[in-house]
Amino acid sequence: MTDHPAAPAAGKAPAGGPAEGALLSVRGVDVGYRTGRRTRVTAVRDVSFDLYPGQSMALVGESGCGKTTLGLGLLRLLPRTGVVSSGEILFRRKDGRLVDVRTLAREDLRRFRWNEAAMVFQGAMNAFNPVLRIEDHFLDTFRAHEGGRRRPRKEILEQSADLLTTVRLDPARVLGSFPHELSGGMRQRALIALALALKPQLLILDEPTTALDILTQRSIVERLAELRDELRFAMVFITHDLGLAAELADRVGTMYAGRMIETGTTRDIFYRARHPYTSALINSVPPVAGDLTVPQSLPGGPPSLTALPPGCSFAPRCAHAVDACSHTRPTLDVLRTRTEGLSHAAACLRTHELLEGATRD
Amino acid sequence: MIDRTAPAPRPDRAATAAEGPDGGGPSAEAAPEAAALREAAPPVLSLKGVHQVFGTPRGDVPAVAGVDLEVRPGQVLCLVGESGCGKTTSARMAAGLAAPTAGSVLFRGRDVAAMDKHERSVFRRAVQYIHQDPYASLNPVRTVYSTVSAGLRRHKMVKDRHEARRAVTELLERVDLTPAEDYLDKYPHQMSGGQRQRVAVARALAMNPEVIIADESTSMLDVSIRVSLLNTLGKLRDELGVSFLFITHDLAVAKYFAWDGEIAVMYLGKVVEHGPTPQVVNxxxxxxxxxxxxxxxxxxxxxxxxxxxxxxxxxxxxxxxxxxxxxxxxxxxxxxxxxxxxxxxxxxxxxxxxxxxxxxxxxx
Known part of the structure; x- marks a missing residue:
C-alpha cells in the first residue's frame, strides 16, 4: 500500500476549491502505475467530480477503463506500484474538517478509512481472509480502525451481530463460520455489514453483484437501497452492469480510457446520453422486458493506456467520428447545469450536432 | 471446409439470415410453420430421464433429478437457472463428458453409453463444447493455430500442415477473427477475452459439429463484446444449421439468442418450465x-x-x-x-x- 502522504500543494494547481457542502470533491486526479524502472502508465487522467452526502454514483465502462483504479485511489488503497500522482481528493470529515486524502499521514489515514469511507471489494470470495472466522474479521476491523479505548470482545461481537442482522443474516450461524462455509450472497452481505461497521459517510463498492445469482443480486440491491435510506451514506459503485446502475444510482459517470467522458443524472445517461460511447454501452445491453430488440454491438476494445490516440480516445471506435476527433481532445463540457454535482456533462466534440431524436424526458 | 456432415440450413432460416443487417440477429417473427417444422424434425441430441447423483461425505447430492430435453436440428435450446441447479451437469452429460447415473443420452436416436468405438468418435466430433472461461480453456503454451488444428489433425481431417493452416484460417474468418493471418501464431495471453472465446468457438467449429454446447460462454465478457460474440454464434446457427444447447444465467442473453427456440428453466436439478422463448420470457x-x-x-x-x-x-x-x-x-x-x-x-x-x-x- 502506498501509505506515504503526498507533499501538500505540490505539482499543478488544483482546478478550483471544494464545492460548498460536498462530501467528496475530487479535483484533477491522475492515478499512475509504475510498470518498470523508468516507465509508468497513467490509468486515470484528470478526473474531477463532487459527491454530496447521501448521493449514489455509479462508475460505468468496459474493463480496463480505470474504474477500479479510481475507486482504490480515492481511499489510497492502490497496490504498491500505484500512486495518485496529481490532483486533490478533498473529503469533509464527520467533525466538519476538510482534508485532502492524499496528504493524510499514516495514523490519520487509518482513522479515515472505515470511519469515514469504507470499501466493499470486488469478488466477495477473495475479500475475506480464508483462515479467519467472520467474527475475527469484525474484531480486527473494530480494533484497527476505531479510535479511543479498546472495547471488550463481547461488546464488539454484540454490535457485529446487530450489523449482520441489518443485512438479513443470522449472526448465530455466520459469526462463527469461516468464509468458505458461506454462500456467495451471504459473503457479499457479510462484507457489506463489515464495511458499515463504523458508520462511514461514504461507501465504495467495486462490482457489488458481479458473480452472484440473479435472485441473490436482487436481494443485495434491495438491501443496499434500504440501508442507504436508513443510514444516509453516500455510495460510489463501480459496475459494468448498466442495469444495476439504472437501479441503484442517482447519477452515473461513464469512464473510458482513464477519463470521465460523461456524467449526469441516471435519467440523463439512460434517456439522453450525449456521448457516443455511453449510448453504445447502453444499446449493447439486450433488455428482458418487451419484444425482441436487437442490441448493437460495439466492436473493438479500449485503447492501450500506453498508446492513447492523440485526440478523443474513443474516436477509433466511434461511428460518428470526424477528422477533428482524431487530433482534438474534447473537454468535459457542461450541457445542462444543475446543483449538487448533478449537471449533465459530456466530452464529445460533436455533442451539439448529434442531438438525435433518441431522447425522452 | 472439410466434409460437411451437418444438415443443410433450412430455407426459412437462410432467408432470415439474408435479411438481417449483420446476418447475425435472430428474426423477430416466429412463423407458425416454423413451429410445425420444429415438431417434425427428430432431435439430434436428447436426454431421457437423466439423473446425476454425486456421492459426498454429507450424503448423496442429486444434481440432476430426471431431466428430459431435446435439441432439434438448427434449433436453440437454452437452459437457465441459478448456480447449482444442474445446468452444467446436464450439459456435461449431453456432451458425453459424464455418464448419467440413471436415464440415457441419445445421439440421433442411439444411446451414447452403448456406442462402439467408431460411433463414439462420430458423436465426439458432432457434439462440441465451449467452456465458460476463455482464460482457462485454452492451453497457454499453444498458438491459436495449434489449438484450433489439434482436432483436425487428431481426426485426420487434414493431410498436411499446409492444408491445416488453410483450414484454420477459414475457421478464424468464420468467427470474425480477421485478418486470420494475424491471429494464427498468437498465444492466448496476447489476446483479449473476447478474442480468446472466439478461438474456443473456432476450435469447436473445426469438427463440423451438429450440436454446440455453450456453457455460459458469454458471461465472462464485457457487455460490448458479448453481443458481437452472440451474433457470431447466431450466424453459425443460421448459416450452418448448427444446433445449440445454450446455458446461461442471464435471461436477457437467453431471450436474445434463443428467441426462435426454446427455454428450459431449471431449479434444483429439475426442469420447472419449458417452452418457446417468447412465451417463457414475456x-x-x-x-x-x-x-x-x-x-x-x-x-x-x-x-x-x-x-x-x-x-x-x-x-x-x-x-x-x-x-x-x-x-x-x-x-x-x-x-x-x-x-x-x-x-x-x-x-x-x-x-x-x-x-x-x-x-x-x-x-x-
Missing part, C-alpha cells in the same frame, strides 16, 4: 420463472423503479442433500398453498402452451 407462468424475470436489473431507470417484483418467501436455496418434501420450490414460493405443494412433487405437464411443474398454476 409471459412466465411458473412462480420461479416469474421471480427470475422480475429480478432482472433493467437498463432503464424508470422501468426499474416501477417494475413489479415477485417477493419470495425465503432468499435461501434449500440444500440438495436435504430437499423439502413435495415441490422443491415451496419453501420460497409466493403461490404456496397448503395441500399438494408440500406433499406431492409436481410433474412436468403441458399447460398454458408449455410444460410446467407447479400444482397451483397447472390447476387453475
Amino acid at each position: 409471459d412466465p407462468r411458473h412462480p420461479y420463472t416469474r421471480a427470475l424475470v422480475s429480478a432482472v436489473c433493467e437498463p432503464d431507470p424508470d422501468l426499474a423503479r416501477t417494475k413489479e417484483r415477485v417477493r419470495l418467501r425465503s432468499a435461501d436455496i434449500p440444500d440438495l442433500t436435504d430437499l423439502p418434501p413435495g415441490c422443491d420450490f415451496h419453501p420460497r414460493c409466493p403461490l404456496y398453498a397448503q395441500g399438494a405443494c408440500d406433499t406431492l412433487r409436481p410433474p412436468l405437464v403441458p399447460s398454458h402452451d408449455r410444460l410446467l411443474a407447479c400444482h397451483v398454476v397447472t390447476g387453475e
Whole structure:
C-alpha cells in the first residue's frame, strides 16, 4: 500500500476549491502505475467530480477503463506500484474538517478509512481472509480502525451481530463460520455489514453483484437501497452492469480510457446520453422486458493506456467520428447545469450536432 | 471446409439470415410453420430421464433429478437457472463428458453409453463444447493455430500442415477473427477475452459439429463484446444449421439468442418450465420463472423503479442433500398453498402452451 502522504500543494494547481457542502470533491486526479524502472502508465487522467452526502454514483465502462483504479485511489488503497500522482481528493470529515486524502499521514489515514469511507471489494470470495472466522474479521476491523479505548470482545461481537442482522443474516450461524462455509450472497452481505461497521459517510463498492445469482443480486440491491435510506451514506459503485446502475444510482459517470467522458443524472445517461460511447454501452445491453430488440454491438476494445490516440480516445471506435476527433481532445463540457454535482456533462466534440431524436424526458 | 456432415440450413432460416443487417440477429417473427417444422424434425441430441447423483461425505447430492430435453436440428435450446441447479451437469452429460447415473443420452436416436468405438468418435466430433472461461480453456503454451488444428489433425481431417493452416484460417474468418493471418501464431495471453472465446468457438467449429454446447460462454465478457460474440454464434446457427444447447444465467442473453427456440428453466436439478422463448420470457407462468424475470436489473431507470417484483418467501436455496418434501420450490414460493405443494412433487405437464411443474398454476 502506498501509505506515504503526498507533499501538500505540490505539482499543478488544483482546478478550483471544494464545492460548498460536498462530501467528496475530487479535483484533477491522475492515478499512475509504475510498470518498470523508468516507465509508468497513467490509468486515470484528470478526473474531477463532487459527491454530496447521501448521493449514489455509479462508475460505468468496459474493463480496463480505470474504474477500479479510481475507486482504490480515492481511499489510497492502490497496490504498491500505484500512486495518485496529481490532483486533490478533498473529503469533509464527520467533525466538519476538510482534508485532502492524499496528504493524510499514516495514523490519520487509518482513522479515515472505515470511519469515514469504507470499501466493499470486488469478488466477495477473495475479500475475506480464508483462515479467519467472520467474527475475527469484525474484531480486527473494530480494533484497527476505531479510535479511543479498546472495547471488550463481547461488546464488539454484540454490535457485529446487530450489523449482520441489518443485512438479513443470522449472526448465530455466520459469526462463527469461516468464509468458505458461506454462500456467495451471504459473503457479499457479510462484507457489506463489515464495511458499515463504523458508520462511514461514504461507501465504495467495486462490482457489488458481479458473480452472484440473479435472485441473490436482487436481494443485495434491495438491501443496499434500504440501508442507504436508513443510514444516509453516500455510495460510489463501480459496475459494468448498466442495469444495476439504472437501479441503484442517482447519477452515473461513464469512464473510458482513464477519463470521465460523461456524467449526469441516471435519467440523463439512460434517456439522453450525449456521448457516443455511453449510448453504445447502453444499446449493447439486450433488455428482458418487451419484444425482441436487437442490441448493437460495439466492436473493438479500449485503447492501450500506453498508446492513447492523440485526440478523443474513443474516436477509433466511434461511428460518428470526424477528422477533428482524431487530433482534438474534447473537454468535459457542461450541457445542462444543475446543483449538487448533478449537471449533465459530456466530452464529445460533436455533442451539439448529434442531438438525435433518441431522447425522452 | 472439410466434409460437411451437418444438415443443410433450412430455407426459412437462410432467408432470415439474408435479411438481417449483420446476418447475425435472430428474426423477430416466429412463423407458425416454423413451429410445425420444429415438431417434425427428430432431435439430434436428447436426454431421457437423466439423473446425476454425486456421492459426498454429507450424503448423496442429486444434481440432476430426471431431466428430459431435446435439441432439434438448427434449433436453440437454452437452459437457465441459478448456480447449482444442474445446468452444467446436464450439459456435461449431453456432451458425453459424464455418464448419467440413471436415464440415457441419445445421439440421433442411439444411446451414447452403448456406442462402439467408431460411433463414439462420430458423436465426439458432432457434439462440441465451449467452456465458460476463455482464460482457462485454452492451453497457454499453444498458438491459436495449434489449438484450433489439434482436432483436425487428431481426426485426420487434414493431410498436411499446409492444408491445416488453410483450414484454420477459414475457421478464424468464420468467427470474425480477421485478418486470420494475424491471429494464427498468437498465444492466448496476447489476446483479449473476447478474442480468446472466439478461438474456443473456432476450435469447436473445426469438427463440423451438429450440436454446440455453450456453457455460459458469454458471461465472462464485457457487455460490448458479448453481443458481437452472440451474433457470431447466431450466424453459425443460421448459416450452418448448427444446433445449440445454450446455458446461461442471464435471461436477457437467453431471450436474445434463443428467441426462435426454446427455454428450459431449471431449479434444483429439475426442469420447472419449458417452452418457446417468447412465451417463457414475456409471459412466465411458473412462480420461479416469474421471480427470475422480475429480478432482472433493467437498463432503464424508470422501468426499474416501477417494475413489479415477485417477493419470495425465503432468499435461501434449500440444500440438495436435504430437499423439502413435495415441490422443491415451496419453501420460497409466493403461490404456496397448503395441500399438494408440500406433499406431492409436481410433474412436468403441458399447460398454458408449455410444460410446467407447479400444482397451483397447472390447476387453475
